[in-house]
Amino acid sequence: MNCETNETTNRVPEAVIRRLPKYLNYLRELEREGELKISSFKMSCDLELNASQIRRDLSYFGGFGQQGYGYTVSKLRQEIENILGINEQHTMVIAGAGNIGQALMLYPSFKAQGYEIRAAFDISPERVGKSYGGVEVFHMSKLRDYIRENEIEIGVIAAPKESAQTIANEMIEAGVRGIWNYAPTDVRSEAKVAIENVHLNDGLYVLTYKMKENLGE
Amino acid sequence: MNCETNETTNRVPEAVIRRLPKYLNYLRELEREGELKISSFKMSCDLELNASQIRRDLSYFGGFGQQGYGYTVSKLRQEIENILGINEQHTMVIAGAGNIGQALMLYPSFKAQGYEIRAAFDISPERVGKSYGGVEVFHMSKLRDYIRENEIEIGVIAAPKESAQTIANEMIEAGVRGIWNYAPTDVRSEAKVAIENVHLNDGLYVLTYKMKENLGE
Numbered sequence: 015m016n017c018e019t020n021e022t023t024n025r026v027p028e029a030v031i032r033r034l035p036k037y038l039n040y041l042r043e044l045e046r047e048g049e050l051k052i053s054s055f056k057m058s059c060d061l062e063l064n065a066s067q068i069r070r071d072l073s074y075f076g077g078f079g080q081q082g083y084g085y086t087v088s089k090l091r092q093e094i095e096n097i098l099g100i101n102e103q104h105t106m107v108i109a110g111a112g113n114i115g116q117a118l119m120l121y122p123s124f125k126a127q128g129y130e131i132r133a134a135f136d137i138s139p140e141r142v143g144k145s146y147g148g149v150e151v152f153h154m155s156k157l158r159d160y161i162r163e164n165e166i167e168i169g170v171i172a173a174p175k176e177s178a179q180t181i182a183n184e185m186i187e188a189g190v191r192g193i194w195n196y197a198p199t200d201v202r203s204e205a206k207v208a209i210e211n212v213h214l215n216d217g218l219y220v221l222t223y224k225m226k227e228n229l230g231e
Numbered sequence: 232m233n234c235e236t237n238e239t240t241n242r243v244p245e246a247v248i249r250r251l252p253k254y255l256n257y258l259r260e261l262e263r264e265g266e267l268k269i270s271s272f273k274m275s276c277d278l279e280l281n282a283s284q285i286r287r288d289l290s291y292f293g294g295f296g297q298q299g300y301g302y303t304v305s306k307l308r309q310e311i312e313n314i315l316g317i318n319e320q321h322t323m324v325i326a327g328a329g330n331i332g333q334a335l336m337l338y339p340s341f342k343a344q345g346y347e348i349r350a351a352f353d354i355s356p357e358r359v360g361k362s363y364g365g366v367e368v369f370h371m372s373k374l375r376d377y378i379r380e381n382e383i384e385i386g387v388i389a390a391p392k393e394s395a396q397t398i399a400n401e402m403i404e405a406g407v408r409g410i411w412n413y414a415p416t417d418v419r420s421e422a423k424v425a426i427e428n429v430h431l432n433d434g435l436y437v438l439t440y441k442m443k444e445n446l447g448e
Binding site for chain 1: 243244245248249250252253255256279280281284314315316317319321329331333335337338339340344384385408409410411415424426429430431432433434435436437438439440441443444446
């Protein structure tokens with residue numbers, strides 16, 4: 015852990031970035047319901063966020079709202095999609111074709127959003143050669159070459175915790191620009207690569223907090 | 232969507248709650264590394280959050296820091312665990328024993344944190360009667376009675392999107408206090424029940440944003 019990167023870059027706070035998918039899901043729902051405009055006040059109620067925080071968040075990206083008028087739903091939705099790079103095509107591979115790997119291969123909405131899983135890799139002879147949701151499983155020894163030859167952008171780790179860091183290192187060496195890690199241990203790198211370590215427990219912690227709150231504890 | 236709940240309650244903003252697991256994971260790591268004290272400045276660097284925001288977040292829960300001294304790592308970790316209810320025992324059932332359901336049953340760190348999956352439910356004859364990670368799969372028709380008789384607190388939905396809302400309604404009727412929904416569609420309820428709809432795509436959006444940023448786009 016070090017602090018240096020923060021001082022030299024002038025980037026949008028990660029907390030803001032993490033709220034964008036929430037805005038996006040909300041705006042998509044409004045659009046499905048036929049809403050054309052949305053005020054930061056209404057957004058603030060529905061999303062349980064401060065209205066001034068919402069305006070501040072969106073202003074990081076140029077601020078698309080108008081005083082006393084609000085935001086145009088479809089425009090704001092498109093802008094957030096552009097910011098997040100959702101309208102672009104992204105290629106992924108998955109290392110580990112066990113339960114989590116299979117669940118990800120079969121998950122319907124990645125491809126719909128431009129995220130294409132091109133191949134999976136595993137060491138188990140039972141899984142190598144199989145396909146899940148149209149994605150073929152190759153032997154893990156081919157991971158590096160596959161990433162290099164196909165210029166894969168994103169490596170997903172769905173392997174046991176013991177091999178997660180080794181796989182991450184291989185993926186980074188082979189040239190991925192991002193790692194999405196589902197193994198129950200964090201992976202790290204000094205390289206200029208984006209890493210998202212998924213903590214399944216976190217959602218559960220938030221859920222139980224809300225449960226306690228409902229009881230007035 | 233309505234705004235009324237917000238006006239009558241005086242609760243901690245959801246954005247603050249969502250940052251607590253992040254603080255917790257970080258503090259646990261510091262503890263493993265043998266750190267005794269932590270300043271909000273150092274936390275702010277490592278977590279890429281504003282130091283004043285961290286102090287404000289923690290002050291919602293009584294503010295355990297001391298000016299010019301910082302926080303005691305183990306104490307702050309314990310306080311956050313207490314706030315989130317992590318030191319308590321929680322019971323769960325899973326509806327849907329497909330890939331996601333199995334992955335959750337086999338995930339190592341729920342039980343270690345006090346979250347016990349007591350049973351799973353499915354409609355497929357191939358899965359009913361099997362066990363995954365010591366969790367038995369029963370027929371879905373027994374879901375309601377099982378929740379009632381065992382006073383299950385949390386219902387996890389890992390079923391296809393078409394049946395997610397029906398299952399949520401059954402779980403709520405049977406008395407769960409929280410729903411953790413992995414189906415690729417949101418579930419809702421007017422009842423006083425905590426709901427966490429998981430959006431797997433969200434982490435991927437944040438990852439691709441960071442990737443773009445690394446390229447200086």
